[in-house]
Amino acid sequence: MQGPFSTRRGAGLYLLAWLLLAIVFAGLIVAASGAAWTDGLLFTVPVTLLYACATGFSSYYLCRAYPLNERSAISVLLVFAVAAVVASLAWTALCIGWNHACAAIAMSAPLQAAIFGLGVILYALCAVAHYLAFEFQRARAAERRELEAALTSQDAELRMLRTQIDPHFLFNSLNSISALTSIDPARARDMTLQLADFFRHSLGLEASRKVTLEAEAAMAMHFVAIEKVRFGARLNIEQALDAGALDCLLPPMILQPLIENAIKHGIAHLTGGGTIRIAARRAGSILKIVVENDIDNDPPAAASHGIGLANVRQRLAATYGNEASIHWTREAHQFRVALSLPFHTTERQACA
Incomplete structure (x- = not known):
């Protein structure tokens, strides 16, 4: 599996970060609607974690398909703007449907707009995080290649210096043997x-x-x-x-x-x-x-x-x-x- 769930540790940290966001989101819901904390958490945690999975994979593969060093900035911004709007619309619809099912909070039009805006922001942050991870991996790979090149160069230099010894020593020894052969x-x-x-x-x-x-x-x-x-x-x-x-x-x-x-x-x-x-x-x-x-x-x-x-x-x-x-x-x-x-x-x- 690739993306944010490529390792167990990575998946755990990723979901933990989104769980914290869900708690913050619940606090905003409680402050805006006056609902109880239990209702706020019941509403935010499931939809936020589900959005985390969908957003994580979606932004990961888009970042892979549109690397910053190969695509123009305009095309990258346009693609991610469309993706963020589509993902946020789907998340808003999911929030409305889930709220109808559990009747946790009073879903007003301003709150729906706020959820949509939050979804766009979270998608953008997720995409930025993936791009930063890719840049870090590329820097690590470049550093590793540079180190391997330095080690190869050092090994070649050591071999060259070592090869100076044997011919020099052999030359002197053969001269001595030549002088001894006659006496x-x-x-x-x-x-x-x-x-x-x-x-x-x-x-x-x-x-x-x-x-x-x-x-x-x-x-x-x-x-x-x-x-x-x-x-x-x-x-x-x-x-x-x-x-x-x-x-x-x-x-x-x-x-x-x-x-x-x-x-x-x-x-x-x-x-x-x-x-x-x-x-x-x-x-x-x-x-x-x-x-x-x-x-x-x-x-x-x-x-x-x-x-x-x-x-x-x-x-x-x-x-x-x-x-x-x-x-x-x-x-x-x-x-x-x-x-x-x-x-x-x-x-x-x-x-x-």
Whole structure:
């Protein structure tokens, strides 16, 4: 069933509103004719509720047939004027017939005219209410489409940013394997196997789906294992992940670019190697991650951070907006990257 009776709650509220109108109508009848309240209610309640049903369906389907954005104002006004007059005439006739049957009040000509005018007004109000409901539904639909478009755009942006990571990382890894093949084939083979294992684990990670910090840290260690084949004892890693932070969800492959950046622009320039330190802790509703690495006190003039840090910043902005941030600082012998993002443990919290 459509119209005002499409749901039980809607039908109940609609009839309750008309019942209140019937009581007000009875009060006017009592004041105008001097009838008792019981007679006034006996007269108004049945005819008003019946008029409510007829008017509700009639105005609903006319509003559907004459939408404001597709019909001219003159045609809409003309159609509803005719419909209101016809409905009010029928209601006035019904009131007269019902009054003859129950002999509740004295039906004078002025009272009949007042009933007719009230019927026109009620029909018009009902039509306006339907148009407002339609406009509200259309606004809600437009808002929903806009939200879906924004989510689709965000998902596409996240996928694009994610696709920057794999080719960039693969390019650097293949260069390392190429360099090892001529000086240490065994290590080149080991690095190739480690690289295949890393990509096998990362294939199931979707750009828009989040993973726990524990799983993300495990993926980061796969990447470190690949690089340790090349750097050996020169590359050291330290982790300090609070147990309370391991369940937090975050975008996949968010740590790998930071570690790659630390190796390429930090450890690789140190003759004696260095250490990368990863720490994570929960601070209320915020997850704080810090990645630090040793650096050369006098780095090459052309040194840069490539796309890694910029990629992480863009992904955080696309996923969390202003709720997440990334900052990096450089000291005498250390480079430090600090991430701050909302602490969510379920996808529902992240979507909210």
